[in-house]
Amino acid sequence: MNVRRKKVWVTSPLMYLMAVAMLVMAVASYPYSRVMFMVEMTAAGLCALAVTVSGVIYRQNAAAAVRSASKVLSAEQEAALREFPLPVAIVAPAGDLVWVNRAFQETLGALRPALGESVLRYIYPKTFRQVMEERGTAVSYGGREYTVYGARTEHGYVLYFVDDTYFKGIAKEYKERRPVVCLAVFDNRDEMSRDSGGGEESRMTAEVESVLREWVTEELGGFMRRLSNGRFLFITDDAHIEEAKQKRFRVLDKVREIKNHSKTMSATVSVGVGRGAATIAESERWARQALDMALGRGGDQVAVMRGGDTYEFFGGLSKGVEKRDKVRTRVIAATLTDHVAASDRVFIMGHANSDLDAVGAAVGMWAAIRKGLDKQAHIVINRGSTLAGSLVDMVEESYQGEEVFIGPGDALPLVTERSMLIVVDTHSVGYVESREVLDKARRVVVIDHHRMMVTHIKNALIFYHEPYASSASEMVTELVQYIRSSAIDRVDAQALLAGISLDTKNFVLRTGVRTFEASAYLRRRGADTVMVKKLFSNSLDSYKRKAQLVSGAEIHKGCAIATTNWEFDDMRVAAAQAADELLSIQGVKASFALYKVGGDVSISARSLGDVNVQLILEEFGGGGHFTMAGAQLKNVSMGEARRQLIHALDTKLEETTIN
Secondary structure (H helix, E strand, O other): OOOOOOOHHHHHHHHHHHHHHHHHHHHHOOOOOHHHHHHHHHHHHHHHHHHHHHHHHHHHHHHHHHHHHHHHOOHHHHHHHHOOOOOEEEEOOOOEEEEEOHHHHHHOOOOOOOOOOEOHHHHOOOOHHHHHHOOOEEEEEOOEEEEEEEEEOOOOEEEEEEEOHHHHHHHHHHHHOOEEEEEEEEOOHHHHOOOOOHHHHHHHHHHHHHHHHHHHHHHOOOEEEEEEOOEEEEEEEHHHHHHHHHOOOOHHHHHHOOEOOOOOOEOOEEEEEEEOOOOHHHHHHHHHHHHHHHHHOOOOEEEEEEOOOEEEEEEOOOOOOOOOOOHHHHHHHHHHHHHHHOOOOEEEEOEOOOOHHHHHHHHHHHHHHHHHOOOOEEEEOOOOOOOOHHHHHHHHHHOOOOOOEEOHHHHHHHOOOOOEEEEEOOOEHHHEOOHHHHHHOOEEEEEEOOOOOOOEOOOOOEEEEOOOOOOHHHHHHHHHHHHHHHHOOHHHHHHHHHHHHHHOOOOOOOOOHHHHHHHHHHHHOOOOHHHHHHOOOOOHHHHHHHHHHHHOOEEEOOEEEEEEOOOOOOHHHHHHHHHHHHOOOOOOOEEEEEEEEOOEEEEEEEEOOOEOHHHHHHHHOOEEOOOEEEEEEOOOOHHHHHHHHHHHHHHHOHHHEOO
């Protein structure tokens, strides 16, 4: 849209001069070439014709504009509006200014004459149509702020420009100076000081507090108070939070420079910000929710909550530190036992397209409840879409007298007010196996290890969430030992061990002391590692598809990208395995396998810890872990999905990479 269109009476003389110049050049070329003479004469004639026609059209438009102005305003009205204190302009149907009053000329038209100009010059980037449809349109011109009101008459349009620069400045200042409450916590304080003396713990806490206090007072212009050892509250304003946001909250990097006495671990903090609340009390409540979200996503990050349901995340580059204390696990197990005893029936459900970890964790919970607590229990599963069919078959063969697995349609009529639903290996409302079963269940327990998502299940009786755990199967294994250790037999132990093996890539990624302790317990309960290995067996066709995916991959900024338009029943398994295989290529920091699912494109992402693939796939509404994540793009082609992924890598890779 050309808002700098010149007036016709300025450009017309130039066009006439150009036509005359072309005519002179044509006459001059006659002695040398008659062909050239004819060509130039024709061009000159056409140019002269165009100028003449445009001049006629302009004169008609100008006459119509003048008639419109005269019809819109009578002589008395014109005299009154000319001295009107607000800028007023009359606009012809073509969008040209045909009349302006004195106030308009002295303010908006002070730099150059306004008559004949397009109205878009004064309302850009808003359109003339927006001004006429809205009841007051905010525009900026000449360093001033206006609200434009439009009125339509029979022969044209009248625009009133209200200069409200002062009031908008007051509103902007009020918004920028609105108090914002923030909560911060030294989230790995216990882990850093575990092997240190009391003096070392005090030193690290004091250094973290010093960095935070300097940041709050000097950069945020606020004040900070220590609530307890490792927990802080500070208050600033919205403008300073916006500045810190533009700097990506670099205080996280400064805190990370603090090391323990052995220089093996860096300090990390998590910050929750309640921004845009109507009151300070509401801002503090939002800050607490944002801090819980930051900790649930692994810590070492800032979560900004705005509007009560919108989050922004910054940081999150640390892999997280394993929590060795099992006190919380024991408390959760005791509470869960009480809730199971108060239920008439228990349903256990994983995520859609359930894998070995989801099914393995569900089998472990089923064994603890059915055999350990003697309560009726069922695992809700969609057999047509599960990726753990071999494990389901093994469990059903072992428990032929029990109805271990039931479909969502069969489970729904059995759910009562006293029934309890245990959701494992997911905490997102949109990823559960059956949304209908979740909505009907009034008593819900969540057991998950994925980093917290905004769409998490709310109002759960128990929300057992450990982003530091390797898998949901590891978490269930620890719970079972406190519920009824003897309830787990050989088949249950193999199911749980298969889940741990899947999510740790055979004990390579995200393994900690508790991972091996859980695996040792399962081995004592009879888990056969050879049988677990057989659960991972693939068909020859699946192996070929994986190999073709790997062979067709390309490298972009150290990331391997493999795409395929094939659609097979085990495509998800082949894609995930291809993503794992691509990490073995030298120089590859992360891998992405894209495959078709109906009209959608799914992405399976992996890394060895150098890149946080979860943050990258959150751009597409996905989630997962630091080293393993997934996402689904709705109604896009494979080419478009690949372009979006490359764009995300170009914009997010640097800030999600650990240097």
